[in-house]
Amino acid sequence: MTQRILLALIPALTAAPALAEDVNVYSHRQPELVQPLFDAFTAETGINVNVAFVDKGMVERLTAEGARSPADLVMTVDIARLDQVVAAGVTQAVDDPALEAAIPAEFRDPGQHWFGLTSRARIVYASKDRVAPGEVTTYEDLADPKWKGRICTRPFTSDYNVALTAAFLAHHGPEATRAWLEGVKANLAKRPEGNDRSQVKSIWAGECDISLGNTYYMGQMLADPEQIPWANAVNIVFPVFEGGGTHVNISGVAMTKSAPNRDNALKLMEFLASDEAQRIYAETNHEFPIKPGVARSALVESWGEFTPDSLSLTEMARLRPEALKLIEDVNFDG
Incomplete structure (x- = not known):
């Protein structure tokens, strides 16, 4: 059966x-x-x-x-x-x-x-044409004014971005996290919407230059003929927290x-x-x-190696409510 x-x-x-x-x-x-x-x-x-x-x-x-x-x-x-x-x-x-x-x-x-x-790692998808290698290396860097008008993201109240914010909070505390959220929001090319793959589509369409996403979406895009051009328009970048590693969920x-x-x-x-x-x-x-x-699949191996952040999953979960409140306080998705 x-x-x-x-x-x-x-x-x-x-x-x-x-x-x-x-x-x-x-x-x-x-x-x-x-x-x-x-x-x-x-x-x-x-x-x-x-x-x-x-x-x-x-x-x-x-x-x-x-x-x-x-x-x-x-x-x-x-x-x-x-x-x-x-x-x-x-x-x-x-x-x-x-x-x-x-x-x-x-x-x-x-x-x-x-x-x-x-x-899965929370990574940056970066335009092959408009973002130079090494131009983005840390999550903290996403708040740098050099990215003004260049970032796309799904809503930050989504689970994956709340988890990333909780990890940022664990590393840097509430004041720095609020400032980071405000900085990233100021750099958005458009209001947060859609899912991780639609952000890559926006990069392909020239609407922004970088976006946040989970690693496995690259594999899903490459398996869909309509989305292959989106995937081929970006590189995968494994950012790290300053003093830490790449965010993993x-x-x-x-x-x-x-x-x-x-x-x-x-x-x-x-x-x-x-x-x-x-x-x-x-x-x-x-x-x-x-x-x-x-072993990872050959495709996943081709994306390169990274150092996972050492923050415990239980600590990330504990900080989720505070992270979500900070996201809502700065009206990130508004």
């Missing part, structure tokens, strides 16, 4: 009886990004993966469903989202030697509630407190941390595998 898709419109509190050879996932990740993983898991184990794509309201839905929730696992992007589901009390700790062996400690919740699966998984198919859910978690699944992530999604020893 192949993977089934549970529509996110299914009302809460209508869970069907658990099936012995099923596992149910609430996913914030786009279905096409995780389906190859679930197909491989089903082929290997015979366990069906039922997926509900929940774009918004994941915590609220799990809280409303309570002990009757059909969800076994939550898969999402961004450390703050993982932290939110744990803080809401809708997950359970998983003490599993296989997961501990596969996933480095810095990519696991100290309480064993969430586990990282992949990482994760995707991850957590087991729900209800987990009607706990044994199957644990098997899926272990599979997602396996060499096979980590290679699928690398080749299909163009993300960085978290498991040591699993």
Whole structure:
């Protein structure tokens, strides 16, 4: 039996009886990004993966469903989202030697509630024609007036930019972070809108010269004939924090407190941390595998090496509310 898709419109509190050879996932990740993983898991184990794509309201839905929730696992992007589901009390700790062996400690919740699966860097896409090599090297540099009218970005209230701001806050404190946000805002070529790929399109169209984005979007653009010209118009630059490294975030998984198919859910978690699944992530999604020893794809390797920032993910999540308040206080997206 192949993977089934549970529509996110299914009302809460209508869970069907658990099936012995099923596992149910609430996913914030786009279905096409995780389906190859679930197909491989089903082929290997015979366990069906039922997926509900929940774009918004994941915590609220799990809280409303309570002990009757059909969800076994939550898969999402961004450390703050993982932290939110744990803080809401809708997950359970998983003490599993296989997961501990596969996933480095810095990519696991100290309480064993969430586990990282992949990482991605928040980088700068820079015009090949209008930005010289070495012209941008740090995140702090984005506030330099030399970039006035040259920066495009998706809204800074989006998860990825809030996480970047939280990391900046950890390195420099609130006053410097406010000044940085004001400086970057003053350098915008247009009001923040769209997603990371649409910013690269704007560079290609000559509307701006640099933008912020996640690394894996380059791979996605190169796989889309319409977007190949956008990708070919930019270079990838790995900026660093002054005194630190390149900002990194994760995707991850957590087991729900209800987990009607706990044994199957644990098997899926272990599979997602396996060499096979980590290679699928690398080749299909163009993300960085978290498991040591699993190689990046050739395309990702071609983007070059970088030094990840040493800031802990839990500290980044802790500072998220303060970072979001600073973004709103300067009316960055206004």
